[in-house]
Amino acid sequence: MKKDALLDAAESVLFEQGTQALTLAAVADRAGVSKGGLLYHFATKEALVKAMVARVIEEFDDLIDSHLDGDSPGAYSRAYVEATFDVLTGEDRAYRRWSAITAAATVPELAEPLNEAMRRWHGRDPGEDRDPLAAMVVRLAAEGLWEVVSHTPELYDGEQLGALKQRLLALLQR
Amino acid sequence: MKKDALLDAAESVLFEQGTQALTLAAVADRAGVSKGGLLYHFATKEALVKAMVARVIEEFDDLIDSHLDGDSPGAYSRAYVEATFDVLTGEDRAYRRWSAITAAATVPELAEPLNEAMRRWHGRDPGEDRDPLAAMVVRLAAEGLWEVVSHTPELYDGEQLGALKQRLLALLQR
DNA sequence: CTGACTGTACCGTCCGGTCGGTACAGTAAA
DNA sequence: TTTACTGTACCGACCGGACGGTACAGTCAG
Structure with a gap:
């Protein structure tokens, strides 16, 4: 599922670069997706973290x-x-x-x-x-x-x- | 010492409102000091956290x-x-x-x-x-x-x- | 007078979120 | 088969605001 791949990307960014580096752009980038694409699946950053x-x-x-x-x-x-x-x-x-x-x-x-x-x-x-x-x-x-x-x-x-x-x-x- | 009071303020903000609320302005405000005053003692935010x-x-x-x-x-x-x-x-x-x-x-x-x-x-x-x-x-x-x-x-x-x-x-x- | 300290105005950057648009697959009426 | 339409997935330019940090003028105790 695509959402899982996005969560994987978010986790990677998080434990490699720390909390402050967890931005929508960074996660999208890591997942090979645009920011818009990421936000399509998780409407807000909070939703993303909650899912993690x-x-x-x-x-x-x-x-x-x-x-x-x-x-x-x-x-x-x-x-x-x-x-x-x-x-x-x-x-x-x-x-x-x-x-x-x-x-x-x-x-x-x-x-x-x-x-x-x-x-x-x-x-x-x-x-x-x-x-x-x-x-x-x-x-x-x-x-x-x-x-x-x-x-x-x-x-x-x-x-x-x-x-x-x-x-x-x-x-x-x- | 003034620095301790500033650290106290930073801690208060931190555990009352969470990480994202820990801004220079918020800490200065809590300590009853201007942002400039805070930065006089801790040149960067990182220095502040490090001291905490x-x-x-x-x-x-x-x-x-x-x-x-x-x-x-x-x-x-x-x-x-x-x-x-x-x-x-x-x-x-x-x-x-x-x-x-x-x-x-x-x-x-x-x-x-x-x-x-x-x-x-x-x-x-x-x-x-x-x-x-x-x-x-x-x-x-x-x-x-x-x-x-x-x-x-x-x-x-x-x-x-x-x-x-x-x-x-x-x-x-x- | 001096120097430690304060206050404030301001700047550049970054970030979350919006939005208009594109690509494309499916579908179904004509 | 063509055409019109719909829903899903995704893109990327852009905006408003917040934040870290700078500059600098002012204050006041010693």
């Missing part, structure tokens, strides 16, 4: 879903950890898109979908984990890891990440 | 320092947790400043000090904790908590935060 936010949230939701195995205790927290490591260790630096997009969505209206997603991801029912507090810690650590890796991708090597993942999953058992 | 970033990092560094008690095993990780909860449970929503400022610093040059701070905060010597991996998890959870609270301040109540803090500190013992 929505897409990136949906992608992560789907990723979590793909790791869900039944509804045994801790299933969600495990899936959340798995999904996070998928994104963080994926070859295409997929996580970079996130920080770039969230930074672009500082206007309250645009940030709201992100806030809502955060509530869904971290506001879990205490009954779904054996040790709800430990599960909370694990999920928060995954969140924090994401944040840290976004800022300093080279800080942890593959070995450390692997060990970290094992420890997080272990904390969810019993 | 530097100050906020320095503040958190100082906060960590204030919680450091000697160099017993885990001293730093404990201090990091304490400092994080100080900021998150402080009455003046101090953490709001952070997310606002980091969002304003997406240009690589401006983000670099933040990246460097992240390396310092999370790239610790494995020898300084009894269980380095557990300490890593704890610090990352603190980082993640910050992120989550920034997006959804109402998600955790005081009781939950207290329990979480106790659990994080407990994970650092033995």
